[in-house]
Amino acid sequence: MNRRELLKAAVAIPFLPGVIAGCRGLARAASGGALYTRVRPGEAGWPSPAQWNEFNHAVGGRLLQPRSPFTASTAACKEALRHLDNPYYIGDQPALTQTSGWAGAWRSQPSAYAVAAESAADVAEAVRFARKHRLRLVVKGGGHSYQGTSDAPDSLLIWTRHMNAVTLHDAFVGQGCAGAQAPQPAVSVQAGAMWIDAYDAVTTRGGRYVQGGGCTTVGVAGLIQSGGFGSFSKHFGTASANLIEAEVVTADGVVRIANACTHPDLFWGLKGGGGGSLGVVTRLTLRTHALPPWAGAVYGEIKASTDAAYRALIAKAIGFYQRELLNPHWGEQMMFRPGNVLHLSMVFQGLDQVQADALWQPFFAWVRAHREYTFVEPAGVMAIPMRHMWDAEFFRRHVPGAMVADDREGAPRDHVLWKGDQGQVGCFIHGYRSAWLPASLLREDRQAALVDALYAASRRWEVSLHFNKGLAGAPPEAIAAARDTAMNPQVLDAFALAIIAGSGAPAYPGMPGPGPDLAEAHKAAIAIDDAMDSLLRVAPGAGSYVSESDYFLRDWQRAFWGTHYARLSAVKHTYDPEGLFYVRHGVGSEGWSEDGFTRRA
Numbered sequence: 374m375n376r377r378e379l380l381k382a383a384v385a386i387p388f389l390p391g392v393i394a395g396c397r398g399l400a401r402a403a404s405g406g407a408l409y410t411r412v413r414p415g416e417a418g419w420p421s422p423a424q425w426n427e428f429n430h431a432v433g434g435r436l437l438q439p440r441s442p443f444t445a446s447t448a449a450c451k452e453a454l455r456h457l458d459n460p461y462y463i464g465d466q467p468a469l470t471q472t473s474g475w476a477g478a479w480r481s482q483p484s485a486y487a488v489a490a491e492s493a494a495d496v497a498e499a500v501r502f503a504r505k506h507r508l509r510l511v512v513k514g515g516g517h518s519y520q521g522t523s524d525a526p527d528s529l530l531i532w533t534r535h536m537n538a539v540t541l542h543d544a545f546v547g548q549g550c551a552g553a554q555a556p557q558p559a560v561s562v563q564a565g566a567m568w569i570d571a572y573d574a575v576t577t578r579g580g581r582y583v584q585g586g587g588c589t590t591v592g593v594a595g596l597i598q599s600g601g602f603g604s605f606s607k608h609f610g611t612a613s614a615n616l617i618e619a620e621v622v623t624a625d626g627v628v629r630i631a632n633a634c635t636h637p638d639l640f641w642g643l644k645g646g647g648g649g650s651l652g653v654v655t656r657l658t659l660r661t662h663a664l665p666p667w668a669g670a671v672y673g674e675i676k677a678s679t680d681a682a683y684r685a686l687i688a689k690a691i692g693f694y695q696r697e698l699l700n701p702h703w704g705e706q707m708m709f710r711p712g713n714v715l716h717l718s719m720v721f722q723g724l725d726q727v728q729a730d731a732l733w734q735p736f737f738a739w740v741r742a743h744r745e746y747t748f749v750e751p752a753g754v755m756a757i758p759m760r761h762m763w764d765a766e767f768f769r770r771h772v773p774g775a776m777v778a779d780d781r782e783g784a785p786r787d788h789v790l791w792k793g794d795q796g797q798v799g800c801f802i803h804g805y806r807s808a809w810l811p812a813s814l815l816r817e818d819r820q821a822a823l824v825d826a827l828y829a830a831s832r833r834w835e836v837s838l839h840f841n842k843g844l845a846g847a848p849p850e851a852i853a854a855a856r857d858t859a860m861n862p863q864v865l866d867a868f869a870l871a872i873i874a875g876s877g878a879p880a881y882p883g884m885p886g887p888g889p890d891l892a893e894a895h896k897a898a899i900a901i902d903d904a905m906d907s908l909l910r911v912a913p914g915a916g917s918y919v920s921e922s923d924y925f926l927r928d929w930q931r932a933f934w935g936t937h938y939a940r941l942s943a944v945k946h947t948y949d950p951e952g953l954f955y956v957r958h959g960v961g962s963e964g965w966s967e968d969g970f971t972r973r974a
């Protein structure tokens with residue numbers, strides 16, 4: 374629906390007061406003149422020093438000119454190199470992103486200016502300033518975008534890092550929802566918080582559960598707008614499906630509340646419609662759940678001595694998954710590696726040690742009974758009280774090495790990350806593909822084809838099946854809630870998201886050293902594509918998870934949002950008719966040049 378059609382519809386449906394009032398305001402804002410090209414520093418129209426000063430005053434002195442520590446000074450560069458594996462350090466740098474770049478795609482580069490926002494009012498000031506002066510606007514929270522969508526040179530950055538308050542509620546009702554929505558336990562999280570901030574307050578200190586991401590340093594706002602999966606999403610659903618309400622600054626610079634009762638279309642779009650396209654989220658309120666007593670992990674690595682034995686091992690693992698693990702208890706990954714290696718990195722909740730052991734015993738016994746297989750990493754099952762799932766102190770004492778702490782002086786005690794996530798900090802991506810695999814592939818008559826595809830793919834590159842990133846096997850209420858989000862509906866029927874990806878060492882511009890190995894990156898990207906092609910032979914038309922996907926995807930609208938794209942475009946048109954919020958491969962971005970500076974005629 375275009376704006377004129379929408380306004381016509383609004384007149385025809387006078388009993389939609391909230392929507393109509395919102396649209397009127399936005400339509401007025403949209404009539405301020407066509408916006409075809411954004412300005413860069415030094416160009417006519419770039420704000421004068423006096424205008425920047427005035428703006429700085431309006432945001433309480435929180436305007437910065439970010440410099441990469443790698444180019445700022447020798448001391449800053451040394452300091453940055455020392456902390457290159459610490460995502461908390463990187464997150465604290467307005468000039469850096471958690472991924473250093475992607476071969477042939479993008480490199481991490483600072484914005485011209487940044488507002489270190491501390492409130493929705495700061496954000497609104499920045500939105501209005503960017504709009505008035507035709508600036509390229511970019512928003513960064515946790516900075517974990519693989520595609521570099523929180524990074525744009527010559528832009529004004531809204532940096533939400535310092536907006537990280539977390540508030541628990543016993544009985545939350547969305548604004549305007551009294552009488553329509555039962556009060557429920559919830560947590561409000563400011564947009565710049567990382568998931569560890571929420572987990573510490575909700576689980577470690579509060580004894581409840583909130584659905585967020587697996588990686589502790591991912592930002593809450595980016596993940597919710599992606600759709601969002603955590604290790605336990607097979608039980609609690611996607612993170613965005615647990616959203617009750619968002620506070621968001623729209624393109625007209627107005628702070629709005631979006632929930633099921635107020636701006637429901639915007640609310641729907643924020644749930645998985647992709648980060649940075651519809652507005653700047655300043656606060657999110659999420660449902661919390663009773664905490665299951667136990668959670669745990671299953672780990673190990675098995676090597677087969679022949680190709681035939683490896684194929685048999687894949688068949689055994691897939692059959693075992695389909696029979697025993699395709700249910701709300703189980704999440705995370707099996708990785709099928711070149712060299713005939715199966716790596717297990719599974720998690721569970723709602724089962725204790727004895728139950729989880731009993732379930733895996735037959736699988737491990739089968740492996741041990743066949744001399745073609747060896748455990749190259751010992752297999753094991755470990756349950757812990759779920760209350761301690763993100764409890765840094767508990768892990769320090771009982772499972773040392775599983776978590777790594779922010780080692781800077783004065784760092785909060787809960788600022789930790791999973792050791793397994795550390796390899797990704799600052800990485801330079803060579804290739805990244807993902808595909809939702811439909812549960813029909815697990816049917817007995819399709820399993821052999823799936824196994825063949827996994828085997829063929831593993832000849833070229835490692836394939837990870839992220840079982841928690843597809844909702845087949847989840848409880849009906851989790852599926853129903855996810856159905857009411859903007860995500861590609863394929864996620865509802867997928868048993869896993871297959872991810873095939875590769876990267877090299879950090880390669881921030883200005884870093885000492887030879888820089889990224891582009892020849893190696895090119896080779897890897899080809900192998901990754903080959904591997905994904907093998908998988909797609911059994912899953913033609915598979916959708917892809919917006920935030921864990923290929924930068925170079927052509928049919929991204931279909932892949933990320935499927936049948937929801939038209940509705941999402943209509944939401945974009947209503948709330949951001951001029952396209953102030955641009956991210957590459959975000960909703961509405963087809964109307965702009967790749968860098969987001971020029972609107973296509």
Ligand SMILES: Cc1cc2nc3c(=O)[nH]c(=O)nc-3n(C[C@H](O)[C@H](O)[C@H](O)COP(=O)(O)OP(=O)(O)OC[C@H]3O[C@@H](n4cnc5c(N)ncnc54)[C@H](O)[C@@H]3O)c2cc1C
Pocket residue numbers: 471472511512513514515516517518519522523533564565586587588590591592593594595596598599600601602603647648649650652653654655794797920921956
């Ligand atoms: C190491 C790593 C691990 C990951 N693990 C998971 C996982 O377990 N589960 C999962 O589902 N995903 C995962 N992801 C993907 C991740 O959820 C997305 O990349 C997410 O968008 C990151 O959010 P962020 O705030 O950290 O990143 P940013 O780069 O800051 O933001 C991502 C996007 O959201 C926009 N955005 C950020 N804040 C706001 C805001 N306040 N308002 C409007 N737009 C905003 C940005 O403009 C950008 O387009 C992972 C990514 C990485 C790099």
